[in-house]
Structures are given as C-alpha cells and as structure tokens.
Amino acid sequence: xxxxxxxxxxxxxxxxxCKKLIPESQQIDNHIEENNLTLIETESGLFYxxxxxxxxxxxxxSSIVTVKYTGSFLDGTVFEGPVTSSIDLAFTIRGWQEGVPxxxxxxSAFYLIPSxxxxxxxxxxxxxxxxxxxxxxxxxxxx
Numbered sequence: 139x140x141x142x143x144x145x146x147x148x149x150x151x152x153x154x155x156c157k158k159l160i161p162e163s164q165q166i167d168n169h170i171e172e173n174n175l176t177l178i179e180t181e182s183g184l185f186y187x188x189x190x191x192x193x194x195x196x197x198x199x200s201s202i203v204t205v206k207y208t209g210s211f212l213d214g215t216v217f218e219g220p221v222t223s224s225i226d227l228a229f230t231i232r233g234w235q236e237g238v239p240x241x242x243x244x245x246s247a248f249y250l251i252p253s254x255x256x257x258x259x260x261x262x263x264x265x266x267x268x269x270x271x272x273x274x275x276x277x278x279x280x281x
Contacts, residue, residue, distance in 0.1 A: 185250035192245025197281040200228035207276040
C-alpha cells in the first residue's frame with residue numbers, strides 16, 4: 139500500500155513539475171491555439187484583440203485612465219475583477235502602457251501579456267507568481 143501511495147505522489151509531482159517546465163512562449167502559443175484565438179502580436183510580444191476601438195483620441199502611455207477590467211491566468215482563474223479604477227499608465231505594467239493606448243474612449247480589448255511585460259521574474263504577491271503571463275479584458279472608460 140505504501141508503494142502505491144509513493145507512486146501516486148511521484149506521478150503527481152512529476153506532472154506538476156513537467157507543466158512548470160513548459161516554456162512560457164509555448165504555454166502562450168498553446169493557450170491561443172486551444173482557445174481558437176485570433177490575436178495580433180506586437181513587436182514587444184504583447185498579444186491583443188480589439189473588441190471595440192472606441193471614439194475620439196487615444197491616451198498616451200503616461201495618461202491617467204479610468205478602466206474596467208478583469209485579470210486572469212491562462213487557466214482561466216480570475217485573480218482580480220471586475221474592477222473599475224483610475225490608473226496612471228506611467229506607473230503600471232508595460233503591457234498596459236502599450237495596450238491601453240491602442241484604444242479610444244469607450245473602446246474594449248483582450249490582452250494576453252507575457253510575464254516580461256507584466257510582473258516579470260518578481261511577480262506580485264500574493265496572487266501573481268513570478269514569470270506568469272496574464273490575460274486582461276479591459277474597457278477604457280475615460281482619460
């Protein structure tokens with residue numbers, strides 16, 4: 139019986155370890171393919187789909203914006219939201235600094251942000267582990 143339990147534990151830990159060993163770029167590619175997403179990739183590696191462009195001017199990467207958003211992991215687990223908040227883009231993650239200015243007032247989009255454009259190798263305690271790609275569905279309310 140002990141041998142069976144040890145085998146189950148070893149197999150469980152091996153499966154978890156193997157999943158962690160999949161390179162982030164492959165995790166992202168797998169997510170896009172498995173979810174049949176049609177995303178645009180920028181030169182920096184940000185993936186996005188604009189649902190609605192909005193009207194008027196675009197904010198800059200240092201604008202103070204009011205947004206409604208939901209943040210989740212590739213597995214669909216929501217770590218934040220839906221939240222409506224005013225945010226200074228100059229002091230947020232690079233993925234937002236690049237992605238939010240693609241919209242105009244009233245616009246909305248889907249962003250898949252690699253970890254190097256999010257919280258990188260540091261993460262954001264307690265919810266976001268290091269080297270974690272993030273998904274945001276975001277509406278630009280005002281700026």
